[in-house]
Amino acid sequence: MRVIGLISGTSVDGIDAALVDVGGQGYEITLTWIEGLTWPYPAELQQQVLALCAGEAVSLENLACLDDAVAHSFADAAQALMAQAGPAELVASHGQTVFHRPVGRPPLRHQGPMQLGYTLQLGRGAVLAQRLGLPTVSNFRQADIEAGGEGAPLAPVLDLCLLSHPSERRCVQNLGGIGNVAYLPPWNRQGSPPKVLGWDTGPANSLIDIAIHTLSEGTLTYDLDGAWAAQGTPCLALVNEWLEHPYFMQPPPKSTGRELFGWEFFQRCHQAAQRQGLGTVDLIATLTEFTAASVAQEYRAFLPTLPDRVLVSGGGSHNPVLMARLQARLPECPVQATDAVGLSASYKEAIAFAVLGYWQRQGFPGNLPAVTGATRPAVLGHWSNPPFAP
Structure with missing residues (x-):
């Protein structure tokens, strides 16, 4: 299966897109590198994301607009990659992390105990699926957090x-x-x-x-x-x-x-x-x-x-x-x-999410509980079908 992996890391320095051909089952995978590119954020959008990461207040309406704007930039990156390297069958998008609260850190303005971690990535998968006409896996960290883990690292x-x-x-x-x-x-x-x-x-x-x-x-x-x-x-x-x-x-x-x-x-x-x-x-x-x-x-x-x-x-x-x-x-x-x-240092994280998306389709757990602290293995990611998909 030809899979595109997408991620923008905490540096917010651009969207890494990697197209790979993945085969096999579970840990016995085969992977063939096809092509990758780094797609720059529009300058204004990048500054909005950085401001949000720095704690700037934002209305819910503006947060929703920012979520969609990030998703469209991710879709632009995937389209540019397919224009260079040919079609894909699946998109696996980590999105853009804008907030991460690990397990055990007490939440603000709340006096009770906090057990679960919390993480927020912008760039919702449904927009990518609609724009690209391809099934899209996103929101990879949530299942690990629900299992008591940190949701990170996943690579x-x-x-x-x-x-x-x-x-x-x-x-x-x-x-x-x-x-x-x-x-x-x-x-x-x-x-x-x-x-x-x-x-x-x-x-x-x-x-x-x-x-x-x-x-x-x-x-x-x-x-x-x-x-x-x-x-x-x-x-x-x-x-x-x-x-x-x-x-x-x-x-x-x-x-x-x-x-x-x-x-x-x-x-x-x-x-x-x-x-x-x-x-x-x-x-x-x-x-x-x-x-x-x-x-x-x-x-x-x-x-x-x-x-x-x-x-x-x-x-x-x-x-x-x-x-x-x-x-x-x-x-x-x-x-x-x-x-x-033999593994691209520039695109390793994007490749990792391509593999995690492939495993989501197989129903294979993608987290390592010894790494994240989760209580159990979990299939990672939320599946979004394009409109009118069977």
Whole structure:
């Protein structure tokens, strides 16, 4: 089945669209890469999404309009991909996360205990199904949350299927807006799969992107090739101070988002940097070092042993300074992009949701309870048929 996977991550830097041919049943899948592209948000829509993620108040009417506008941008991305690479039979869309409250965090303005997590993705699947005339799977995180899980991260199951090694222990580290890891014990694809560990490691590009956008007065959105960080000197005292954040003390399973590592956290970082007399490039270098240090600290605190190899995906894999600092913080482990082992670092997350959509059609569970904290396996995603579908 030819499936399009769609996602825009917490960086809100564009919609990743991947077309793959998926076959097989359950974990015994085959996957053939066809083509991918990154579709930019219209500038005004991107700013509206970022403002909402930063906590700006919005009316329900405007939220509904924003939900549909995001869906239409996702449909534009899928149509552009099909124009380049041919038709698809199924669309699997993660949507755009604008709010994520993990399990156990007390809700605002409510005094009673809170058990379930809460997550909100914009870009409803029904609009995609209508626009594209294709069945669409969306709202992937909800079933895991209803099973008591964090609803995140969900990509480690793809890492298990496609990146496990017969003799190597591997960490697959995504560096999108937020970082997440999958720890893969050796597996030769025979017998039951091993227990995979995984969780959100903390910020990846979120703070760096906010800093670049702020300090360039809106002219730039990210640190291209780590150029700003390369010119600066990190302040290790600040890095060590930020590593004392309570999130890094919390054992997995756990997940996070811009609610913790977003605009407000950056403001505190910026103020601390000013007190230290840091220049602009020094602040970017310090935030970059903080990202690498947080990943390494999480590994040393919560993995049973360090991996034999670290495979990196997401936008951070294209930042040579961030990759070099991660390697320096994990000198025992070779650090390289997933491209080195045949899986696109740029589109791995989109590919993951294409596989999850394929599994939804099969009725196969797509979560890993040991990763998300769910009480049971769950079939993920909500199915939307196009109008007049049989």
